[in-house]
Amino acid sequence: MPANSIRSLHRSFGKSIGRLAPEWVVDRYRHWTTDAYVVSFPKSGRTWFRTMLGTALQLQFGTRAVDPTSVHLMWMLDPNVPRLLFTHDVNAHLNHVDAIGWDGQRYRNKKTILLVRDPRDTIVSLYYEMTKRVRAYDGPIDAFIRQEAGGIASLVAFLNSWMRNLHQIRESLLLTYEDLHAQPHAAVRAALAFVGAGEVSEDNIAEAIRLSSFEAMRRMERAGEVGHVRLRPGDVADPQSYKVRSGRIGGYREVLSPRDCAFLDDYIARHLNPRLARYKHAVTAG
Structure with missing residues (x-):
């Protein structure tokens, strides 16, 4: 049976299974049909990356019936679109540092992009x-970054577990938020090729990047153009409650005290995996 026919069959079956099957069956089916995973710790630039990929796929395949952040649904409109699943894996931001591990069984035989910031x-x-958005914490930021469940320790533990095990995945691609800023065209092109999107035109990639700028995404969020909660402010009047805030590299220095900056610099220098050595030094806001 031709590949397109198989994918069309999966598409029809997938629509039915989502309505009729228990959640564990749906999860198994999603994993089985997934072409590539995109894994990240929350707030690593996933929504921006997702929008750039989704917009490029929309332009290339004409899947405009869904919004660009719903890239995981585009395969239902065109069987040639790779099926992507975006995940925070073990949700390390909700777990104590000692409980954070790596379950490679899900990813070993799947293409996997790891997005870090x-x-x-x-x-x-x-x-x-x-x-400001989920309202799950009401303390000061100095206590937040130091807490053992969801603070810098949990974040570093998540990154370290992935860096130690990335070699176990058959096909993996490490992307950084900073590279997406510095060379967005090259980074998006590499990601599209990696997930099997075929020859996406250079013009479509450039247009996708333009349409996914922080200014454009902030405008979409403010106007409610994307109906999904993933791009909706907690309070339209509060700039800090927007999903798309500033996105600046090194912007943490404008928020944290010198004491808190020194604490993070020291913790990262001592504990972060050497493969992420680029982050073992202070960053100038810009």
Whole structure:
């Protein structure tokens, strides 16, 4: 049976199984049909990356019936679109540092993109997510970054577990938020090729990056153009409650005290996996 026919069959079956089967069956089916995973710790730039990929796929395959952040659904509109699943894996931001591990069984035989960001910018962004959007934390930021469940220790433990085990995955791609900023075209092109999207045109990639700029995404969020909660502010009047805040590299220095910056610098320098050595030094906001 031709590959397109098989994918069309999966598409029809997938629509039915989602309505009729128990959750564990749905999870197994999703894993079985997934072409590639995108794994990240929360607030590592996933929504931006997701929007760039989704917009490029929309332009290439004409899947505009779903919003660009719903890239995981586009395969239902065109069987040639790779099926992508975005995940925070073990949700390390909700777990004590001692409980964070790596379950490689799910990823070993699947293409997997690991998206990482400077832990200092990540943890500050997570603080605003937890206080302004989901409202799961109401303490000060200095206590937040030091807590053993969801603070910098949990974030570093998550990154370390992945860096130690990335070699066990048959096909993996490490992308950084900072590289997405510095060379977005090259990074998006590499990701699209890696997940099996075929020859996406250079013009479509460039247009996807333009349409997914922080200014454009902030405008979409403010206007409610994307119906899903993933791109909706906690409070339209509060800039810090937006999913898309500033996205600046090194912006943590504008939020944290010198004492808190020194604490994070020291913790990262002492504990972060050497393969992420680029983050073992202070970053200038810019």
